[in-house]
Amino acid sequence: MRAQETNSPRRVLLVADDRRFRALAATLLSRRGYSVAVCARGADLVQAARTEAVDVVVLDASASLTAAARDAARLGSLQPAVGIVAVSADSHSGLVALPVVPKWSPCEALFEAIEAACVEVKRDEVASVAS
Helix, strand or coil, X not given: CCHHHHXXXXXXXXXXXXXXXXXXXXXXXXXXXXXXXXXXXXXXXXXHHHHHCCCEEEEECCCCHHHHHHHXXXXXXXXXXXXXXXXXXXXXXXXXCXXXXXXXXXXXXXXXXXXXXXXXXXHHHHHHHXX
């Protein structure tokens, strides 16, 4: 059962090679009440997301927005679906299916993107059940 269904904290998988960003983001997310699992790029993200039963995956797209988009596509195969949020140090505008939050912006922007991703996943689940 997913976190939003049980009133437990949302589970976030934070994927980044940047140790400083991982440490800071994990601390801020935890303080905000999220349950955070962390892994470095190159790990099997789909398996990590399944094992951790996450609601949202936060991908650091600073190295490559294209690689983040490929990771997001692989994560798109998960059932139940997970939300995906990308962060980047560069000024990417993002892709239609992959919003990008500025990596070093105020943490509220990341929190809002995570919540929006959860709402989008829930909306998609309801739409697929209705059709």
